[in-house]
Amino acid sequence: MKVSAMLSVNGVAYPVDIDPGTSLLDAIRDTIGLTGSKEGCDDSECGACMMLLDGKPVNACSYLALQAEGREVTTVEGLATDGELAPLQQAFLTSGGVQCGFCTPGMLVSATALLAAKPEPSEDEVRIALAGNLCRCTGYDGIVKAVLAVARGA
Amino acid sequence: MSVQSFTIASSLAEALAALAVGARPVAGGTDLVVGARQGKAPLPESIVAIDRLEELRGLREASGRLELGALATHAEIASSPAVLEWFTALSDASAIVGSHATRAHGTIGGNVMNASPAMETGGPLICFGAMAVLRSASGERTVPVEELFASPGRTTAGPGELLVRIDLPQQPPGTGSCYLRLEYRRQMEIAVVGATAAVALEDGVVTHARVAITALAPTIRRVPAAEAALVGSDGNAQAAADLAAEAATPISDVRASERYRRSMTAVIARRAIESAVARAGGAS
Numbered sequence: 001m002k003v004s005a006m007l008s009v010n011g012v013a014y015p016v017d018i019d020p021g022t023s024l025l026d027a028i029r030d031t032i033g034l035t036g037s038k039e040g041c042d043d044s045e046c047g048a049c050m051m052l053l054d055g056k057p058v059n060a061c062s063y064l065a066l067q068a069e070g071r072e073v074t075t076v077e078g079l080a081t082d083g084e085l086a087p088l089q090q091a092f093l094t095s096g097g098v099q100c101g102f103c104t105p106g107m108l109v110s111a112t113a114l115l116a117a118k119p120e121p122s123e124d125e126v127r128i129a130l131a132g133n134l135c136r137c138t139g140y141d142g143i144v145k146a147v148l149a150v151a152r153g154a
Numbered sequence: 155m156s157v158q159s160f161t162i163a164s165s166l167a168e169a170l171a172a173l174a175v176g177a178r179p180v181a182g183g184t185d186l187v188v189g190a191r192q193g194k195a196p197l198p199e200s201i202v203a204i205d206r207l208e209e210l211r212g213l214r215e216a217s218g219r220l221e222l223g224a225l226a227t228h229a230e231i232a233s234s235p236a237v238l239e240w241f242t243a244l245s246d247a248s249a250i251v252g253s254h255a256t257r258a259h260g261t262i263g264g265n266v267m268n269a270s271p272a273m274e275t276g277g278p279l280i281c282f283g284a285m286a287v288l289r290s291a292s293g294e295r296t297v298p299v300e301e302l303f304a305s306p307g308r309t310t311a312g313p314g315e316l317l318v319r320i321d322l323p324q325q326p327p328g329t330g331s332c333y334l335r336l337e338y339r340r341q342m343e344i345a346v347v348g349a350t351a352a353v354a355l356e357d358g359v360v361t362h363a364r365v366a367i368t369a370l371a372p373t374i375r376r377v378p379a380a381e382a383a384l385v386g387s388d389g390n391a392q393a394a395a396d397l398a399a400e401a402a403t404p405i406s407d408v409r410a411s412e413r414y415r416r417s418m419t420a421v422i423a424r425r426a427i428e429s430a431v432a433r434a435g436g437a438s
Contacts, residue, residue: 003160020160021197023187043191044184045342047253056229056258062188063259064180066160067203110254131341132253 005069009034010078020066024058025049027065028075036076036105040134047133050106051075057113057132076105079112088112091146099137106133111147120151159200166209166289166318172202174291174314181205181225182259184252185268210263210318213237220322224263228275229254231262241282241322242433243331243350247274250335253342263317266299269309269373270344276303276374277350278333279320281364287319296321303373326354326362330434334426335368336418338409345369346410349398349423351430353384360384365394365427370402370419377401380423389431395424 002017007027014032022031028051029035037060040048044059051060052074079086085093088111092098097107107130114121114129121129126147127140135143159177163169173179178198180186182205190197204210210225213234220236231237232249251257251265251274265275266286276299284299288311299320302309311317325331331352335345348368354361363384365377379401380394387393404415 001156001158020157020201021190023191044188044252044256047255050255053259057255058259059184059188059255062191063183064160064187064201064203067162067180067183067205069162070206113254128341129254131339132255 003066005066007032007065007068007073008071009073010075011072016065018065020064022065023061024051024053024063024065024068024073025060028060028073034075034077037109038102038105040102040106045134046103047106047110048103050109050133052109052113055113055116057110059132074109074112076108079108086112087150088115088146091149092143095146095149096142097138097146098142103133103135103137107135107143111143111150114147115151121147123148126151157197157199157201160203161201162203162206164206166207166316169202169204169207170289170291170314170316172200173316176200176313177202179204179316181261181264182227182256184256184260185264185270204316218324222262222320222322224317224319225261226263228252228257228260228262228265231275232257240325240329241278241331243278243281243333243352243430244275244322246333247278247350250274250337250341250343256342262320266302266320267309267311267317269303269305269307271306271371271373272345272348272369273374274333274335274345274348274368277348277366277368278331278352279322280366280374280376281331281350281352282322282325285321285323286317287321288315289318290314290316294318300376305372325352328356328434329354329362330430330432332426332429332433334422334429336422344409347402347404347415347418347422349419349426351423351427353389353427353430353434355389355431355434358388360387360389360431363394365398365423367398367402367419367423370404370415372403375401384427389427389434391424391427391431392420394427395420398423
């Protein structure tokens with residue numbers, strides 16, 4: 001069976017017609033076509049699917065899409081403004097926080113949520129805030145450096 | 155089996171009516187939907203989302219107790235000044251459920267009703283004598299959280315009953331408490347073994363003690379023998395910790411062998427008791 005709903009993603013309203021069991025990740029990638037968020041594990045362990053729901057981080061692979069109706073969803077595509085990279089995105093590039101790029105969307109979203117809630121986190125706070133996001137390439141240092149650089153206003 | 159019916163309840167009455175005809179509730183989905191994605195259990199055929207019910211949100215201080223709405227998130231509980239001050243072990247527990255994303259949406263109600271033998275908040279709730287308020291289309295009843303856990307994944311709640319609130323009674327003055335778990339990963343982890351302790355001291359003598367063990371039995375449970383060993387003592391933790399280990403009935407699973415769990419119980423229990431005693435004495 002299909003249910004009709006409106007999902008607001010990065011400030012844009014998208015009508016969707018989906019099976020109620022559809023995850024937010026699948027609705028946004030497959031139905032809406034925003035493929036920046038990735039599926040790594042499909043059960044909330046890795047954070048590659050991280051999005052913001054009313055500003056709070058959510059593992060979209062394990063959240064029912066229909067529950068997002070009436071809420072504001074932010075994906076990695078919503079971080080840049082008018083084609084200009086957000087400071088956090090630029091910092092990831094400068095600090096060697098990107099290698100294969102698969103974890104990057106989720107990392108950026110988690111870091112965005114952290115800095116919005118806590119503009120000047122300690123390194124430990126950054127590591128804990130990103131501990132729901134797994135990276136297989138960088139060893140995390142470049143990512144943590146990037147977040148701290150933005151926090152310090154660099 | 156797929157989801158045949160999905161509604162978002164806009165009132166508690168609407169939610170209870172849906173539950174009365176077999177719908178299953180979802181709030182943050184951090185157990186229900188994760189479990190379905192893991193292949194543990196499929197999504198229910200009929201789902202009612204309860205996350206828009208404002209009356210189930212938040213924490214309230216009221217007449218000698220702290221009321222936790224069933225939709226209070228782990229993030230809210232972990233950072234609540236009242237919980238940090240009076241029910242520190244619960245803050246310890248909520249602070250380490252999953253990751254930031256889990257804590258932003260996962261609720262105390264879902265945590266309790268999922269009734270995992272390894273869930274973090276159960277030990278603190280039991281040690282504090284927490285009471286669960288259950289509503290259904292036909293009424294309301296209150297039951298100690300300790301009596302809610304029946305077996306792994308099962309509660310004593312009846313069909314159609316919804317947990318709406320958890321009440322934490324005022325603790326003896328000067329109570330210090332702690333929840334600790336043994337973990338392999340710092341976040342997004344499930345306890346290998348866990349221990350909770352809540353103690354109060356007067357003139358250096360323990361006058362009140364509660365000890366609970368987690369991930370060491372079919373349900374989270376208190377250890378009366380450990381509590382009795384602490385009361386009247388100077389708070390020395392080893393004897394009580396050894397009794398906690400004796401009370402454990404661990405299993406071997408993906409996370410640890412029965413032997414390892416058994417070895418670690420006394421260690422984690424001792425640390426939890428020592429921390430609770432230190433916090434009761436005013437040390438941080």
